Amino acid sequence: MKVLGVIGSARKLGNCEVLVKEALLQAQTEGAEIRALRLSDFHLLPCKGCLACVLKDEPCRLDDDMHPLWEQFQWADAIILSAPTYFLGPGGIIKLLIDRLFEYSLQIGQMQPRPGAIIATAGLPEWDPFTLPMLSMLAGILRIHPVDRFVAYRPGPGEVLLDEDTMKRTKQIGTTLVRELQHPSGEKQLAASENACLQCGTPFFMLRDNNQVECQLCQARGEIQQEGERVTITWTAKGGKNRWSPEAMAEHFSEWVLRTGPVYQKKRDEIQKRFPKYREIPIVLGPRKTK
Ligand SMILES: Cc1cc2nc3c(=O)[nH]c(=O)nc-3n(C[C@H](O)[C@H](O)[C@H](O)COP(=O)(O)O)c2cc1C
Secondary structure, eight states: OEEEEEEOOOSTTOHHHHHHHHHHHHHHHTTOEEEEEEGGGSOOOOOOOOOHHHHSOOOOOOOSSHHHHHHHHHHOSEEEEEEEEETTEEOHHHHHHHHHGGGGHHHHHTSOOEEEEEEEEESSTTSOTTHHHHHHHHHHHTTEEEEEEEEEEOOSTTGGGGOHHHHHHHHHHHHHHHHHHHSOOOOOOOOOSTTSOTTTOOOOEEEOSTTEEEETTTOOEEEEEEETTEEEEETTOTTOOOTTSHHHHHHHIIIIIHHHHHHHHHHHHHHHHTOHHHHTSOOOOOHHHHO
16 A cells, blocks of 8 residues: 655645645555655656657657656555645646646556545635646546545645644545555545536536536536526536546547647648748747757
8 A cells, every 4th residue: 555645835844745744644554655755856847749759659758857756656556646826726837747747648548546635735715716626637637536635725834734624634634545545435526615516626617508517627517507596506417528537538549639640740841831930030048048
C-alpha cells in the first residue's frame, strides 16, 4: 500500500504541505508506505505542442524532470493531490503538469483507477472558482477517484493547523485511503455543493436543449428542475458521459487526435507557402534564451 502526496505549493510547510503530510502520516499509522513530493522541486518545461509523443509514439523531446515525476505517479497505489489558489485558480504548475501528461495519455487509459484525494487551499471563499475543478481535471486524467475533495480557507502558511475540523477531515483521508486500498469499494460520488456536478463537483455547465445542462469538465448531463422559486439540477440525464473514462479518452485519441496528423500532412505544403511574412518579424528573446 503506497500512498503519494503531491504538494502543489512551493511554500514550504504551507497549508498544502501540512494537509498532505497530515493525511500521509495517518496513512502511515494505518500501515501504508508513504512519499511526499513538491511539484516545484521538479523542473517542468511547458509542452511545445510538437505532438511527437502521440503521433509518432516517441518520448518527449523536452529535457526536464517530467519522466522522474511520472515514475513517482506510477509508484503510487493512491495519490493525494493538492494546490494553492493563485488568482482564482490553482498555481500554474498544475496546468503545466496537466499539459505534459499528454505524453502519457495512451498509457493512462490502460491503468487501473486509483483512490486518492483532492485538497485545495485558498484565502477566502468565492475567490477560488477554478481550483477544485482544475484539480478534479488532474485527478480525472490520472484516473484517480477521490475519497474526499475540499478547499481549506486559510491565508497564512501553516495556518490551517489551527483549524481543527479541517485537520480532522484531512486525517480521515489517510484512514479512508488505506481502507480503500485494503478493501476496494470503487468509485463513489462525493457530496457536491448545491447544483455542482455530482460526477466531478464542478459548478460550470452549459445550457442544452430540453432543460438539460452539461458539465463543462467531465460532460455529465443533468436536468434543470424548478419548484416555485427553487431551481435544482438532477445529474442523471441521458446522453451524459465521463470525459475521463478510458473509453471516452481512447475515443478522443483514436477518433480525433491521431487523425489530425495525416490530415495536417496533406495541407502542410500549402500552409508553409504562407509562412514567410510571419517569419520576417523577429521574436524578442528573454535573457536566458540569449545567453
Ligand atoms: C500570488 C498569490 C495569489 C493568491 N490568490 C488567491 C486567490 O485568488 N484567491 C484566494 O482565495 N486566495 C489566494 N491566495 C491565497 C492562497 O491561496 C492561500 O494563502 C493558501 O493558503 C496558500 O496555500 P499554501 O500555504 O499551501 O501555499 C493567493 C496567494 C498568493 C501568494
